[in-house]
Amino acid sequence: MEMKKGHMTHDTRTRDNAALEVSIGKLRLKNPVILASGTAGFGKEIKDLIDINKLGAIVTKTITLNKREGNPPPRIVETPSGLLNSIGLDNDGLKDFCFKKVPHLERLKIPVIVSIAGDSTEEFLKLTRELSKIKCVKALEINLSCPNVIHKGTKCRFLAQDKIAVRKIIKKIRKTTSLTLIAKLSPNVTDIGAIAKEAQKAGSDAISLINTYPGMLVDTDTMKPKLGNITGGLSGPAIKPLALKCVWDVYNTVKIPVIGMGGIMDWRDAIEFILSGASAVQVGTANFINPRAPLEIIKGIKEYLGKRKIKSIKSLVGKLRT
Ligand SMILES: Cc1cc2nc3c(=O)[nH]c(=O)nc-3n(C[C@H](O)[C@H](O)[C@H](O)COP(=O)(O)O)c2cc1C
Structure with a gap:
């Protein structure tokens, strides 16, 4: 039967949409594109610019138990x-999050992933317990990798550099909640695969990577x-090849899904991450340049699958032709 140009049948649409579905732990995402932590203002600012409900999921900016002032300005260059950012986990703490942010998040029709960080294990556990009671919170991204804060439980610069600390903290969080857990790792380590393996062993449902690379800039005047x-x-295009290498290394080390990010600006970048082993991708810095980037990436992925007659995005994960 000939179809009118520009008209899709209900069947074609459903099939096209099903082609983009992915699972991360207990999460069912309608497509693999997620807003990265700290780059979209809890979806509140970006909500006026794009239809967030078209995305796979959203990760909130990292929250801590108590209010944090963050680092002195300038904080983004x-x-x-x-x-290059040094926000330093500026946030108003858990209570404010529950009263002011949750009502907005509750209205979303896509999974909400809350990013958490703490100065101590007890802080992580308290956040986990409280957030597990909130209905719209479907998963926790454990930020083990912020380069701008120091954790008391480890001698390292940040938790994700210490595999024993990673194992201990994820194990305790795992015992505290049945929410999907995603361990967010740092690229600033010798062997990221080894760290990811510890997170998997401790019960993490997925690994997300990478957080930013430590860096600095000097004003010569x-x-x-x-x-x-x-x-x-440092985030954005500069780190993409480095991030891809990390995703490839982790994909080849663990069995749980990998969520890749780092310099994804368009759909081609996203496909590179998926071929290198990412089951889903997060988009961060691109939002500052073009808030429509995540939606354009979804469209691009869909067209790529269509043109190549690939039935499901899942079949592309890690299918790098080596
Ligand atoms: C301004 C800014 C704030 C960020 N805040 C957070 C944060 O609160 N928690 C977190 O886990 N990552 C944070 N990130 C890191 C991003 O989520 C992401 O891991 C990183 O930027 C790499 O992806 P991208 O190159 O697409 O931005 C932040 C990044 C930027 C640029």
């Missing part, structure tokens, strides 16, 4: 190929660092 905190974390 542009580089020729990305952003003032002879001062460009960031108030001196150092910060």
Whole structure:
């Protein structure tokens, strides 16, 4: 039967949409594109610009138990190929999150993943217990990798550099909740696969990577660092090849799904991550340049599958032709 140009049957639409579905732990995402933590203002700012419900899921900015002021300004500077930030987990704490942010998040029709961080194990566990009681919270992303804060439980710069600390913390969080757990790792380690393996062993349902790379910039006129905190974390196109390598390494080490991010600006970048082993992707820095980027990425992935007659995005995961 000939179809009118520009008209799709209900069947074709359902099939096209099913082609993009992915699972991460207990989460069922209608497509593999997720908003990355800290880059879309809890979906509140971005909500006026795009229809968030078209995305696979959203990760909130990292919250901590108590309010944190974050680092001194300037906290974000542009580089020729990305952003350098030292926000330092500025947030108003759990109580404020529950009263002010949850009512907005409850209205979303897509899974809400809450990113959490703590100065101590007890702080992580308290956040886990409280967030597990909130209906719209479907998963926790455990931020083990913020380069701008120091955790008391480890001698390392951040938790994700210490595999024993990663194992201990994920194990305790696992015992505290039945929510889907995603361990967010840092690229600033010697062997990221080994760290991911510990998170898997401890009960994490997925691994997300990468957080930013530590970096700094200097103003030659003032002879001062460009960031108030001196150092910060680099994101955006500059880190994409490095992030892809991390995703490939982790994909080849663990059995749980990998969520890839780091410099994904368009659909081709997303496909590169998926071929390298990512079951889903997160988009961060791209939102600052083009808030429609995540939606354009979904469209691009859909067309890529269509053109190549690939039935499901799942069949592309890790299918790099080596
Ligand atoms: C301004 C800014 C704030 C961020 N805040 C957080 C955060 O609160 N928690 C977190 O886990 N990652 C945070 N990130 C890291 C991103 O979620 C992501 O891991 C990283 O930027 C790499 O992806 P991208 O290159 O697509 O931005 C932040 C990144 C930026 C640029």
